[in-house]
Amino acid sequence: MGPDARRLVEWIARSGDNVDAPFVVVDKRNARVLVFDASTHLVGDAPVLLGAARGDDSVPGIGDRKISEIKPHERTTPAGRFEAEAGRNLQGEDIIWIDYDAAVSMHRVRATNPREHRLQRLATPSVADNRISYGCINVPAAFFDAQVSPIFRDGHHAVVYVLPETRTLAQTFRGYAPAAQAGAHD
Numbered sequence: 001m002g003p004d005a006r007r008l009v010e011w012i013a014r015s016g017d018n019v020d021a022p023f024v025v026v027d028k029r030n031a032r033v034l035v036f037d038a039s040t041h042l043v044g045d046a047p048v049l050l051g052a053a054r055g056d057d058s059v060p061g062i063g064d065r066k067i068s069e070i071k072p073h074e075r076t077t078p079a080g081r082f083e084a085e086a087g088r089n090l091q092g093e094d095i096i097w098i099d100y101d102a103a104v105s106m107h108r109v110r111a112t113n114p115r116e117h118r119l120q121r122l123a124t125p126s127v128a129d130n131r132i133s134y135g136c137i138n139v140p141a142a143f144f145d146a147q148v149s150p151i152f153r154d155g156h157h158a159v160v161y162v163l164p165e166t167r168t169l170a171q172t173f174r175g176y177a178p179a180a181q182a183g184a185h186d
Contacts, residue, residue, distance in 0.1 A: 001042070002030045004163050010179055013040040017081075017175070018159050022151045024084070024106075026050075026137055026162040028077060031130035033106075033139055035147045044147040047122045049109060049138035051077035052131050056164045056172065063103035067134060075134045078104060079164035079172050086152035096152055098137065098160055106148065106160065109138040137162075 001009070005027045012018050018038065025034045026048065034045040052072060056079035062070065078099060084106070087097045095107040111118050121129045122140055132138075139148060151158045164172040 001034060001045070002027050002032070002163075004029065004169060005032075005034060007178055008161060008163065008169055008173070008176070009034075009036065009040055011169075011173075011176055012036075012161075014179070015175065015177075017173075021156070021158055023159045023161065024148065024151070026077070026106075026160065028079070028163055028165045029127070031127040033137065033143070033148070035151065044143065046140050046143040046147075047130065049118060049121060049130050049133050051075045051133050051135040054131075054165055056080075056166050058099065058102035058104065058135065062135075063099075063101050070134055077133070077135050077137060077162060078102060079162045079167065081173055082160045082162065083157055084152070084160040085157045086149070086155070094149065096148060096160070098162070102135070104135050104137075106137040106139060106144075108141040108144045 005025050020038050022037050028050055031048055031050060032045050033048045035043045037043050052075040055076035058076060058078045059074045062074060082098045084096050084098050087095055089095050095105040098104045098106055109118050116132055169176050
C-alpha cells in the first residue's frame with residue numbers, strides 16, 4: 001500500500017468517514033485497488049487500469065459525449081470521495097458507478113481490443129502501462145467478482161476513494177487531516 005493510501009486509510013479509521021461500511025481505495029499513482037472491510041482492515045488488493053491521461057478532474061460534460069469524441073488528454077480518472085453503487089452499463093454488464101454523470105465506473109477489465117493488451121498490462125510490475133482507459137477503473141475479473149462486487153450486493157452503496165495524483169489528500173478529501181506526527185505532509 002502506498003504512503004498516501006496508508007494515510008487516507010488511517011484518517012478513515014480515525015474519522016469514521018466510511019460510515020461503518022466496507023470501502024474501496026483506488027491508488028492511481030500505484031495503479032492498485034484496495035478493498036477494506038467496515039473495520040478498515042484490508043481484505044484484498046489488485047492492479048487496475050486507469051484513465052490514459054493524468055489529472056484529478058473529469059472534463060465538464062464528458063459523460064454526455066460519445067466515446068469517439070473524447071480526446072486523449074480528457075481521459076482522466078477523477079479523484080475524490082464517491083458514493084458508489086452497483087448498476088449496469090449499456091451492454092447489460094454489472095458495474096459499479098463511481099460518477100454516473102461523468103460516466104466513470106469500476107468494472108471487470110475488458111480484453112475486447114487485442115491491440116490494447118489490457119490483461120498483459122495488468123500483469124506487468126510497471127504502473128506506467130496501466131494508463132489506457134477513458135477514465136473508468138478496470139479491475140481483474142476474478143478480483144471484481146470476489147472482492148468488489150460483494151460490497152454492493154442487495155442494493156448497498158459504498159464509498160470509493162480515488163486518490164489524487166496532482167493534488168494533495170487535503171485538497172481532495174473534505175475534512176481530511178493527517179495524523180499528528182512529525183513529518184506528516186498534506
